Amino acid sequence: MRALLSLLLLPGLALAQPALVLQPATPPRGVTLPPTSAALVDEATALTVNPAGLRYVGPAQLYYLHERDLAHDQLGDGLYLGSTLLGGLGAGFSMEWMRGRGLPDYRKTSLGLALGGEKLSLGAAYNGYSSRDDALDWLSSFDLGLTVRPTRFLSVGLVVKDVSAPEEGPYSLPRRYNLAVGLRPLGENLTLSADYLAREGDWENGRLTYTVLGHLVSGVRLGAGLSQGLGTDRSLALQVALTLDTSNFGVTYAAGGSERDGLDHVVAVRLSGQKYPAVRLDAGSVAMLDLDDRLSARGNPGLSLLGITGSDPYIQLLKWMDEAAKDPRLKGVLLKVSGLPDVSWAKAEELRQAVLRLRAAGKRVMAVLYSVDDTAYFVGSAADEVYALPGSSLLVNGLSASVTYLGGTMEKLGVTWDVARVGDYKTAPEQLTRRDLSPAQRETIEAYLDTQTGYYEMQVAKTRNIPPERLRESWKAGILTAARAKELGLIDGVLLPEELNAKLEALAPGARYDPTYSPRNERELRWSGRRRIAVVPVLGNISGGKSRGSPLGGEAIAGAETVALALERARKDPSVVAIVVRVDSGGGDVLASELMYRAVLEAKKAKPVIASMGDVAASGGYYAAMGADELWAAPTTLTGSIGVFFLKPALRGLLGDKLGVNQETLTRAPMADLLSSWRPWTEEERKAVQAWVDSAYDDFITQVAASRSLEKARVDTLARGRVWSGAAAKERGLVDSLGGFVEAVASARKRAGVPDGEELDLVVLGEARGLLSSMGGEPGVLADLLPAPEPALPPGVRGLIRETGLDSPGMMEPGLKASQPFTLTVR
Structure with missing residues (x-):
């Protein structure tokens, strides 16, 4: 037997290039492919092997193949284009030209479609032949394919070629079948198949083919195929192949032969929109991470109509940083730090810990500070090296807390407010009823400031290796120059733009700067998708209905209907192993908060539910989270504020006394106009509402006691509206652990019993996804139906509205509220 055998008889190839039965001679069999299988093929060449594989191609691919059959003096060229489009639809197009001595030349043109998911795909292809031979020119056929990939380790393919078994003149294409099974016993680096x-x-005259594909190192692949006849034709054929990949370009050389034929050569060239694992000729990559850019909401209003909208940018940023820490390609990160929009101290702590995880994973991190305050500096100071530009603004001047009060304004307007609440610490209505801090409010804020300041000093002193007194000294200056910050040890130096390249080279010697770097941006080799952890966001003011944006451009609104539906979907989805409820909310409507709480209780009957608290998870936000199996908070998360209140304005002084408006009301019951915004309550009405509020408060603390396994009397002492830091809440049993989103995800993974080596995906459920997805039950049609306009109010006015709490129209609606003090700004 000769050393090399022909690859003609590989089953994937035999299906892809069916022999044309001719009497008395046989035309060329079509362009030969490198070793593959009907169960394995998932690139643009899938069109001629198993059209179901087009579902797995991904972004557009272009292949060109050239074959030279020395034994028969035949040439073949093939051009293959494939892509996976929206909705899991795969499409392919190919043209093959065959030329051979003494045989008719012909061109084969194929079109194919595939539809399905990660585990199952169905495909169909049309093949048309053209030639100067009139009979061959009329020939056409159809193929059907199926690919099933139930697990990471198993793939099954079934193909029916030439379904109609066409005949034209002396030519015929008999119907053929291919059953293929692929295995990955050791993971994605070794693939075996039998066809x-x-x-x-x-x-009885079928053929068996065995294929082996292996990834030696990144960017280097080997393949081999052995084929054997089972009937009267017992001949053997062998093919071997070597592939070298760069990110978007690859070259394959394959050679083979058989006992009867001579050597056959195939060269394939790949161009792809998706990156492949590439040959590494350098020492890795350095990436730039612009925090402000990553924190900016993304999305196209036009695409949102099709259900294509971006997820919460903050969660995506944390996911990016966590995956980057695990990526062996990444050697360094250039961290650009500026204003950090919508990031307060708890989120800043999560970002800081993400930077420290990058360092712990061996990535060198260099932070460049632009215009920063204490919060942004807190994040940047976690880097290995910290620099500022000559013109950087360093507003590192210590912490302060401010609350804006409108009580005096209300007096001038003649507006009074009826309030029913439980506890001196339930101070949310005081922004509208008082001129200044109440003693309870002052006590709460002072305690929080002390906790945050101490933590800030300790963490900066630790990573910058300076005594806390240095940080305190910087606070006396108000605004630091870059030079002064260097003198105090807050930064390592003042960086000129022209020095940046040299600094990066020194940061990670031998690594190259990659402006397009992204973790997990290479082609996915897995056959079946990863199991998932579902993230259900509760972001903004809690209200009934669907999650939506604020009409005044302020805080978002977390709708109970959206959150409950997302939890139900996660509970029923077999690919979801655990749920993380991400809460960044100061609360809102009591009923909506309770509905979220009940949905959490229902979800955790089926799978673990972990709550992750962001900057604030207070009052209704705490209510929504407390039913989880485990509660995680950052040390500086604003949480607790367990309590309820009822707030109602009396506008007669403004509308009647000042503007001359009059209102007369006729009733048929003693308290029919209890909720009237015209007049204040009577004493009887006040008692009735207070009794209602007391009952709701009792229900709240009863549920807290049950969820947290605490005595009800103990909960009452911790409640009454008192706001706690995350650290203080843990000491009192209101939360279980201190940590951020990543730690909560790790806890969810552990509770679900996921092995350490298994990779999981994070999927965010409960965000408005647009018109088409809403038709399938996803909330948020109206939110994405029209392009979101820019807020009409100037930024300064919008800021004032947020500070006074007026960006939440739900707070003005009748009903019980579970909300923290309207707005507490700590900088």
Whole structure:
């Protein structure tokens, strides 16, 4: 037997290039592919092997193949284009040209579609032949394919070629079948497959082909195929191949032969929109992470109509940083730090810990500070090296807390407020009823400031290796120059733009700067998708209905209907192993908060539910989270504020006394106009509402006691509206652990019993996804139906509205509220 055998008889190839039965001679069999299988193929060449594989191509691919069959003096060229489009639809197009001595030349043109998901795909292809031979020119056929990938380790393919068994003149294409099974016993680096190919009615003369594909190192692949006849034709054929990949370009050389034929050569060239694992000729990559850019909400209003909208940018940023820490390609990160929009101290702590995880994973991190305050500096100071530009503004001047009060304004307007609440610490209405801090409010804020300041000093002193007194000294200056910050040890130096390249080279010697770097941006090799952890966001003011944006451009609104539906979907989805409820909310409507709480209780009957608290998870936000199996908070998260209140304005002084408006009300019951915004309550009405509020408060603390396994009397002492820091809440049993989003995800993974080596995906459920997805039950049609306009109010006015709490129209609506003090700004 010769050393090399022909690859003609590989089953994937035999299906892809069916022999044309001709009497007395046989035309060329079509362009030969490198070793593959009907169960394995998932690139643009899938069109001619198993059209179901087009579902797995991903972004657009272009292949060109050239074959030279020395034994028969035949040439073949093939051009293959494939892509996975929206909605899991795969499409392919190919043209093959065959030329051979003494045989008719022809061109084969194929079109194919595939539809399905990660585990199952169905495909169909049309093949048309053209030639100067009139009979061959009329020939056409159809193929059907199926790929099933139930697990990471198993793939099954079934293909029926030439379904109609066409005949034109002396030419015929008999119907053929291919059953293929692929295995990955050791993961994605080694793939084995076996294919059985036979003509209909001639099963005993089929062929078996065995294929082995291996990834030696990044960017280097080997392949081999061995084929053997089972009937009267017992011949053997062998093919071997070597592939070298760069990110978007690859070259394959394959050679083979058989006992009867001579050597056959195939060269394939790949161009792809998706990156492949590439040959590494450098020492890795350095990436730039612009925090402000990553924190900016993304999305196209036009695409949102099709259900294509971005997820919460903050969660995506944390996911990016966590995946980057695990990426062996990444050697360094250039961290650009500026204003950090919508990031307060708890989120800043999560970002800081993410930077420290990058360092712990061996990535060198260099932070460049632009215009920063204490919060942004807190994040940047976690880097290995910290620099500022000559013109950087360093507003590192210590912490302060401010609350804006409108009580005096209300007096001038003649507006009074009826309030029913439980506890001196339930101070949310005081922004509208008082001129200044109440003693309870002052006590709460002072305690929080002390906790945050101490933590800030300790963490900066630790990573910058300076005594806390240095940080305190910087606070005396108000605004630091870059030079002064260097003198105090807050930064390592003042960086000129022209020095940046040299600094990066020194940061990670031998690594190259990659402006397009992204973790997990290479082609996915897995056959079946990863199991998932579902993230259900509760972001903004809690209200009934669907999650939506604020009409005044302020805080978002977390709708109970959206959150409950997302939890139900996560509970029923077999691919979801655990749920993380991400809460960044100061609360809102009591009923909506309780509905979220009940949905959490229902979800955790089926799978673990972990709550992750962001900057604030207070009052209704705490209510929504407390039913989880485990509660995680940052040390500086604002949480607690367990309590309820009822707030109602009396506008007669403004509308009647000042503007001359009059209102007369006729009733048929003693308290029919209890909720009237015209007049204040009577004493009887006040008692009735207070009794209602007391009952709701009792229900709240009862549920807290049950969820947290605390005595009800103990909960009452911790409640009454008192706001706690995350650290203080843990000491009192209101939360279980201190940590951020990543730690909560790790806890969810552990509770779900996921092995350490298994990779999981994070999927965010409960965000408005647009018109089409809403038709399938996803909330948020109206939110994405029209392009979101820019807020009409100037930024300064919008800021004032947020500070006074007026960006939440729900707070003005009748009903019980569970909300923290309207707005507490700590900088």
